[in-house]
Each structure stands twice: as C-alpha cells, then as structure tokens.
Amino acid sequence: MVKGKGVRNLWGVGEQLKASAQEVGLDLPAFEQCVSSGKYQATVQQDIEEGTRAGVTGTPAFFINGRLVSGAQPLESFTRVIEEELARVR
Numbered sequence: 001m002v003k004g005k006g007v008r009n010l011w012g013v014g015e016q017l018k019a020s021a022q023e024v025g026l027d028l029p030a031f032e033q034c035v036s037s038g039k040y041q042a043t044v045q046q047d048i049e050e051g052t053r054a055g056v057t058g059t060p061a062f063f064i065n066g067r068l069v070s071g072a073q074p075l076e077s078f079t080r081v082i083e084e085e086l087a088r089v090r
Helices: 006-011 015-023 028-037 041-053 075-089
Strands: 061-064 067-070
Touching (some): 015 028, 061 075, 067 075
C-alpha cells in the first residue's frame, strides 16, 4: 500500500489482488464480491490507522510487551526481545 492512500489503494490494485487471492485458493467470486462491496473497508482503514499510530510501517510487524519488532526477523531477534522483557520484570 502507498503511504497515505490507505484502503482506497488496497481496493484499487485490482488484478494483482485477485491473482493473489486465487493463488492462495480463495473462492474468487466470493472474494471479489466482498472487496467490491466495501463491507470491511472501514474496519481495515481503522486497523491501518492504528498500526500507523503505533509505528508500524510495513509487514510483518509484531509487538512483544509493547515493543515493536518490525520486518522479517530471525528467531534470535524475538528471543532477545523476550529475554530483555522478562529480565525487566524480574
């Protein structure tokens, strides 16, 4: 998604989004109907805005005890943050 464009951009990617849905085995007609209806557009937009306020700039993004771990990280990164958080509360 383009920063600042929110859900409108997501709903506007058309063929790429449909191809991805089909690739993962979704019921394509049901998926297309869901997207075109806009039924979940406000909910998705709220999630995007909440993530942006929390500092999320992309996916994947994880929060461990309120600490953002951004991007695809090795297990060691998660282990380090978890150990630091455990040490902090002991």
